[in-house]
Amino acid sequence: MAGPSTPPAGGAPRGGEGAAGGAGSANPVGLGADDAVRAMLLLMPRVAARVKRTAVPEALAGFQLAPRHLSLLSYLVFDGPMPVGALAERLEVAHTTASLMVGDLARQGVLDRNSDPADRRRTIVSLTADPATRTAIERWLANGSASWQAAFAPLTPAERALFVRTMAAYEQGTAGGA
Secondary structure (H helix, E strand, O other), rough: OOOOOOOOOHHHHHOOOOOOOOOOOOOOOOOOOOHHHHHHHHHHHHHHHHOOOOOOOOOHOOOOOHHHHHHHHHHEEEEEEEEHHHHHHHOOOOOHHHHHHHHHHHHOOOOEEEEEEEEEEEEEEEOOOOOHHHHHHHHEEEEEEHHHHHHHHOHHHHHHHHHHHHHHHHHHHOOOOO
């Protein structure tokens, strides 16, 4: 593979009209692997920086929330109440890590913890019953959701699935130090 700043095999210069990955800048037929890698290497730091700058809504300013809480809260918004172990599995963190996050958010009043009626040893986690806090959390998540809706709208279901699998593969590759 050619390096990030070297032309691909054949000597043709990269990019031309914004191969850095701007919307609509790609060749209508597609991108070669090297050009796609280049585009993503340039795009991902910007995406990560924007996500890190995701502001906590004013209605939640009294809570100690950070973008790292978005995944945990998203699972509870989309999938409803669940045991701590299920949250840990979905977040791909140790049970103790999920328990610490849940405990912190529960102490702040963001989450509720209740015993599972079927198994009192198990704790079920849910968003707080407080309507104002719950609405503020849903609005916080709505910005990202709206951006994904807009990005996925022109794609076919198969293209959406391919994109999600590609991002998951990339995430797995970076987790392994590859």
